[in-house]
Amino acid sequence: MVSGSRTRFAPKSKQEYGPDPNAVRETDKYQEEYVRGFVQKWDDLIDWDARARSEGRFFIDVLKARGKTSVLDVATGTGFHSIQLLKAGFDVTSADGSAEMLAMAFRNASDRDLVLKTVHADWRWLNKDVHGKFDAIICLGNSFTHLHEEADRRRALAEFYAALKHDGILILDQRNYDTILDDGFSTKHKFYYCGDQVTAEPEYVDESLARFKYSFPDGSEYHLNMCPIRKDYIRGLLRDVGFQQIHTYGDFQEEGEETDPDFFIHIAEKSYAD
Template sequence: MTANVPSDWYTDFFTELPNEFWRRAVPPEATASEVDFVCTRIDLAPRSRVLDVPCGSGRHTIALAARGHTVVGVDISTEAIGHARRAAADAGVDVDLVVAEMRDIPADGSFDAAICMGNSFGYLDPDGLHEFVTALAAAIRPGGGLVVDFSAAAESVLPGFVDDRPRDMTVGDITVSGSNTYDVVGSRLLSHYRFQRGTQVVEVTALHHVYTVAALRRLLADCGFTEIQQYGGPGGEPFTVGTGRLLLTARRR
C-alpha cells in the first residue's frame, strides 16, 4: 500500500467531494479562533500583506481580508481556488487567489506574514519541505511573522497509535470512512479515505511525512527564522506529548 502512494499525491487529491466535506466540517468559529491566533501571536499590524499557502478553499484568506489585510492565497487545487473566488465575492472582499504548487510563491520579501494552515506542512518529504520553508523565508520581509499548523508531528501521531483503526464521519449528506497506517521505514502517515455522497464515491489516500518538533524547529532556524514558539491549539495551550495539533510561530530573521 505505501509503495503505491505517489509523492505528489496532493496534486490530484483535492477534488470537489473531499474539498466540500472539509468545507462543511469546519465551523466558522474555528476559523475565527485560528485567525485570532494568527493576528495575536505574530502581532499582525493593521493592513498587513499576508500570504496564505496553501490556502485551500480560502477560509483563512477571506477572514483575514475581512479584517482589513491584503491577502494572497495560493493552492494547487483548481476546484478549491474556484470556490474561494466565489466565496470572496459573496463576502465582498478583494483577495488575490492563485493556482500554483505551494513552493511556487513570490521570493520578493513583500509579505509581512505567511500562514500555512490545515496540516499541509507534512505533504512534502524532507528535501521538499526544506525547499518550501526556504521559499517562505524569501517571501517574508525581515521581521515578518510565520504561523504553521501541523497535526502530523511525531509527538502527536505516535503515542497510542493503532494501524487501520476505523474512523467514520458524516457531515450532511457526505459520509467518510477512514483509517490510518504508519510507514515505519519512511516515517509517513497514510490516511485512507472513502468519501460518499449518494451514488458518488471517491477513494483516495493522503500521505503526511511525520516530523518531530525538534526537527521542525531546526528546519525553521536553518532557513532564517527565529523566536520560534510552539502551542497545542489556537487558545495558546501548551504542546505536550499526545497533543493532537501543533501550532508553530516564528519570525523572519
C-alpha cells in the same frame, strides 16, 4: 500548494493510488489527491462556523500584535483563513497548488461579497509565481506535511523565508504526529476538523507515511498520504533556514498548557526580539 507551476495534471474525477497505496510517498502526488468531489466536500469537514468559534481571534491577534498587515496564505484550500483575515482588514494574497481548491476559495469569498487575490503556485518555486515581500506567511491546515521529501521541505521553507520582509513571520501548523507515531491516533475533533458528520483518521501509519481516510455521510471516502513530521524536526528545519525565534502552541494554548494537542502551531520570526 505544490505541483502548481512546473508539473500540470489533468483534473481527475477519482483518486488513484495504484495497487499499493501505502507505497505512494511522493510530494507531486498532492495535485491528484484533491479531486473535484473531495474539494466539494472539504467544507463539510471543516464546518466554517464551528472552526471560527474554536480558533477565535488567535491568528488575527498574533498578526496584529506584531503589526503585520500584508499576508500570503500559501495553503488557501477552500479559503477559510484568507476570508477570515480579509474580513479583519488584512491585505491577503491567496495561493494554492490545486486549481480546484482555488476555484472553491474564490466562490466562497464571492458568496461573502469578498474578492480573493489568488495565485496558482508551487511552494518549491513560490517566488517565481508570487511577487513582492510580505509581512507574514501562513501555512495552515496540516498542509506542510504533503511534502514527502526533505529536500522539498527545505526548499519550500527557503522560498517562504525569501518571500518575507526582513522582520516577517511564518505561521505553520501540523498535526501532532509525535503522539500518533508513539501512542496511536486519537482526537478531540475540536479545533480543526469540526464537521460532526465527517471522520478523518489514519488507516495506516509508519515513520514516513500517515495515510488518512476521510469518510462522509453519503458513504463517500477519500484519502490523503501525508508525511508524519515530528514537532522538533520541523522546528529544526525552521532554524536551519534562518528563522531566529520559534514559538510553538498546542491547540492555540501556550506550549505546556495543553499536554496532548491535536495540532501544533509554529510561529517563526526572521528577526530577534527587541
